[in-house]
Amino acid sequence: MFQVNTIERFILQHQPKHAQGDFTQLLYDIALAAKLISHQTNRAGLTDILGGAGEVNVQGEDQQKLDVYADEALVRLCDHTGRLCVMASEEREDVIQIPEQFEKGSYVLVYDPLDGSSNIDVNVSIGTVFGIYRYKDWETRGRLEDVLQPPRDLVAAGYILFGASTMLVYSTGDGVHGFTLDTEVGEFLLSHPNMRLPEPPAYFSVNHGNLGKWSPAVKAYVAWLQGQADGDVPRLSSRYIGSLVADFHRNLLRGGIFAYPAEIGKPEGKIRLLYEAGPLAFLIHHAGGYASNGHGPILDIEPTGLHQRVPFYIGNRRLVERIETLLIEEK
Numbered sequence: 001m002f003q004v005n006t007i008e009r010f011i012l013q014h015q016p017k018h019a020q021g022d023f024t025q026l027l028y029d030i031a032l033a034a035k036l037i038s039h040q041t042n043r044a045g046l047t048d049i050l051g052g053a054g055e056v057n058v059q060g061e062d063q064q065k066l067d068v069y070a071d072e073a074l075v076r077l078c079d080h081t082g083r084l085c086v087m088a089s090e091e092r093e094d095v096i097q098i099p100e101q102f103e104k105g106s107y108v109l110v111y112d113p114l115d116g117s118s119n120i121d122v123n124v125s126i127g128t129v130f131g132i133y134r135y136k137d138w139e140t141r142g143r144l145e146d147v148l149q150p151p152r153d154l155v156a157a158g159y160i161l162f163g164a165s166t167m168l169v170y171s172t173g174d175g176v177h178g179f180t181l182d183t184e185v186g187e188f189l190l191s192h193p194n195m196r197l198p199e200p201p202a203y204f205s206v207n208h209g210n211l212g213k214w215s216p217a218v219k220a221y222v223a224w225l226q227g228q229a230d231g232d233v234p235r236l237s238s239r240y241i242g243s244l245v246a247d248f249h250r251n252l253l254r255g256g257i258f259a260y261p262a263e264i265g266k267p268e269g270k271i272r273l274l275y276e277a278g279p280l281a282f283l284i285h286h287a288g289g290y291a292s293n294g295h296g297p298i299l300d301i302e303p304t305g306l307h308q309r310v311p312f313y314i315g316n317r318r319l320v321e322r323i324e325t326l327l328i329e330e331k
């Protein structure tokens with residue numbers, strides 16, 4: 001029978017117990033932002049939007065114009081709705097307050113508006129990552145404390161992949177579900193219900209250019225992923241885009257591991273906890289996988305700063321647990 005499941009219908013039918021209308025509406029807001037950002041990214045080669053915006057963000061990196069657009073789209077769509085009490089973005093040094101004239105709601109939005117910035121102006125896949133928490137304390141809601149929560153306390157997380165087509169993948173803790181944007185209809189349609197990490201895994205994704213910066217345990221780990229070890233080694237192919245969302249998405253569909261390890265002199269690694277590693281850790285958990293900083297679950301890390309970084313290993317559990325074993329042995 002002909003049946004089209006739009007994201008609106010799906011969100012409504014799968015509202016979690018704690019969700020009132022606000023939570024559902026917030027997911028719609030994000031879906032709308034996804035359409036706006038998708039429209040702009042698809043036009044990137046046609047307009048004057050490519051290239052740096054001439055500003056440097058809080059990480060000390062050149063900001064691209066599309067980063068700025070994506071960041072503004074999310075803030076403008078979400079700051080006046082009464083659904084959020086505070087936001088945090090990779091592109092902004094401090095938390096984003098709800099303007100005084102608007103009511104503060106129950107939810108906290110953390111996001112990386114457009115990740116994979118090195119890929120923007122070479123027409124390679126990029127993505128948005130988001131996570132949603134609830135406030136900590138009703139009276140004082142809207143503070144940094146509301147944002148600095150461990151990923152285990154997320155009530156929803158997801159990403160938008162701007163690839164060959166645009167996809168929105170999210171979870172509220174009840175499975176991971178993927179939607180593909182039908183640009184003719186202008187709507188996200190359910191295309192990947194109940195995504196689960198397949199076994200056996202197919203890929204490993206790591207930047208081999210960093211080989212000289214890794215400790216012996218990390219080098220041994222990557223050699224193991226390559227099949228260069230005794231015993232029960234995995235049989236994997238290498239794939240690395242350098243866009244976290246795209247690398248994650250491919251590995252979610254085919255099975256595998258993405259790793260951005262600690263480096264000598266840079267023990268914190270590169271990936272940001274709050275709005276990159278945390279939401280993806282939540283998703284992989286609900287797809288049957290595991291995410292670790294090499295020592296324990298990403299889900300359990302209590303953030304201490306908005307832009308804190310973590311070493312990051314995410315994918316099929318056996319592949320992730322191997323680095324934990326090697327790092328214990330290295331001590």
Ligand code: AHM
Nearest residue numbers: 061115116117118207242243244245
């Ligand atoms: P960004 O937030 O500046 O875009 O950096 C994060 C990106 C991730 O998408 C990707 O996994 C990683 O950086 C790639 O880093 P590298 O180019 O060092 O391999």
Ligand code: MG
Nearest residue numbers: 090112115116
């Ligand atoms: Mg990023």
